[in-house]
Amino acid sequence: MAEAHQAVAFQFTITPEGIDLQLSYQALNQIYLSGVRSWKKRVSRLRNRVIKGVYPASPSSWLFVVIGILATMYMRSDPSMGLITKIQQHLPLSLHVSLSAQGQTMLSALLFSTLLWLSLILALRFCLKLLLSYHQWMFEQHGRVSNTTKIWVTLLRLLSSRKPLLYSYQTSLPHLPVPPIKDTLSRYLKSARPLLTDTGYERMTDLANQFESNLGNRLQRYLKLKALWATNYVSDWWEEYIYLRSRGPIMVNSNYYGMDFLYVTPTPVQAARAGNTITALLLYRRKVSREELKPSRVPGTVIPLCAAQCERMFNTTRTPGIETDVLQHWQDSEFVAVYHKGRFFRLWVYWAGRLLSPREIEHQIQRILDDPSLPQPGEEKLGALTAGDRVPWCQMRKQHFSSGINKRSLDSIERAAFFVTLDDEDQGMRGEDPVGNLDRYAKSLLHGKCYDRWFDKSFSIVIYKNGKSGLNAEHSWADAPTVAHLWEYTLATDAFQLGYTEDGHCKGDVDRSLPMPQRLAWDIPSEVQAQVCSSLAVAQALADDVDCHVFPFREFGKGRIKKLRVSPDALIQIGLQLAYYRDRGGFCLTYEASMTRLFREGRTETVRSCSNESCDFVKALEGGEAGDQCRRLFRLASERHQNLYRMAMTGAGIDRHLFCLYVVSKYLGVDSPFLKEVLSEPWRLSTSQTPVQQMELFDLKNNPDFISLGGGFGPVADDGYGVSYIIVGEDMINFHVSSKHSCSETDSHRFGAQISKALQDIMTVLSADTKTSSSSKGSAQPQSKKLL
Known part of the structure; x- marks a missing residue:
């Protein structure tokens, strides 16, 4: 209702005595305070722009340079070797007239000092860039x-x-290099060898050689030209062609989810959980806006990672188009959009120039929960438009949401800081069927009812009736580690910093003069309602087909694995190969996501986890070979996997390079049988590790029950599995497995059981001889903790 207050800030009537003005000082005060907050943010951004612009130097270092130059001049020495005199000679004539000779000298010295200071900054930044390369x-x-x-x-x-500030390292990060095409093709053929017959491998080798000698080098030249011009030769094409140009539903196919604590629900009061969660998210947004967050680094090191993905975390939405979607980002937003029982609300989170307290946000949320009004015609399932195909949603948006009350209401959703769903169901690991309830919890976060989430928002928060929470994130603007960092902060701030009263409510006082949350108004014609039904049918069929299984693996964790001098990620990935071999009787092309944020605007690269070495180990173990032989093969497989991961992180991956070569070929209008075949290969096993980045926020020794469940995603291939896992603490690994019911060959629960058995079997083999296992190399990240 804030705009209503502003609209009646002043009123006037014409009387026989003249014009009678009636001012609402309260409303004018709100306008004034809001303006003050806006100007404070502008000043803060300008200050941060200066600080990060001169990093690794500081603004105060300019003063030291000036003092040093003036001091040497005072001692009758010219540190500029005549440049100060040259600058003085070229000063404008007006300054020669208005300034004395001494004043001209001082001004010239200041100009020289500033130029010298800027040169030193550029030199330091260049040195830092070389070091980070x-x-x-x-x-x-x-x-x-x-x-x-x-x-x-x-x-x-x-x-x-x-x-440093959050973005201080951005201009010092190196650009992603374009690998030599010969190296990429060689690595590709090696990765494809265990999946091909001898005849198939020879045919693929011939295709690769023909591609390299004919079309490949031509495409490579264009790609190198782009790498010289662009900040990152992959990221813009990856965002557009992999995400934004997809015309199918983004629900399940692209969006992913994050879950609450496994064992603990901080409060059973839905409004209170929403109050603390919204407050924690807005506190994180404030840190991002002020650049107060520490730059993310390679764990245990001083090596920074690119922070560009943080820029579009809040106030962002994906808008549909005919051929491609567009990401829209607004500089600021003072409200969030809320959905409850088929109704949409705009909830202002700032009042009198300040952020509402958690207790005040709880009070506002409770007002929404208590609102007895019914959904307007067509409103309840309107969110299904974001869950279905993109083209119909684009057409409806242009025809019926480009003006009037529909546009104003849609703007309130799209310009909101984020989207909040107050779900009317209970979720979590509870009751007599904890396993089934965890699976239903995951499915609820992944797609809900297909209309009670706004899948276009950068992320949507879900608060369940029993106080459980979770999020659903849109994928095009950022990758999972960025959202995981946000969610870790939110959970820790909610539980350990903001906290709750004994009766489960948020702490703080309530200003009773707060305006009511604003109910959004719609005028939904029958044509839109028909399309809502069509989109919902598409989304519902997709959602019903998803088979989710979430399970905590408690047999052992990172602690026991590292005692054997084994990389935890390598052991899990080799375990997944063993599980898939047992489940399907063979091997498949396997995707593991690795980040390339060591480079500016880096996103992800693929680690092809199915290698010759991992296949040899699996065959040896299944063939009943001796333990010593299995351990030797496991060490080779582990070392190979770690090397693949390092190469992916340092720009020597395979798939992003081939993808960009394919994009260039399409721009040139030429076809490559090799690229076409490579990029059409299905990823039947798609995997990702959710990193725990801020363990200092969680005191698992004193609060062992506050264990994160991590998050997951839908299956990539119709006949494959999606597997996400998070290594929590020293003794637990949480897995999220997804597949499709429509495929008779896959079953998420069966594959989950295979994963558990495979990990235990590998641990049995490794534990049989601690001498040989201790000679295994640690992973890159544990090494870095010792090194840096």
């Missing part, structure tokens, strides 16, 4: 650090000694 440290064996790497670490620490 060095990646050999990742490939060095544990305990055998080269002198080059030791010197590199020292220099990097010196240049990173100042406390």
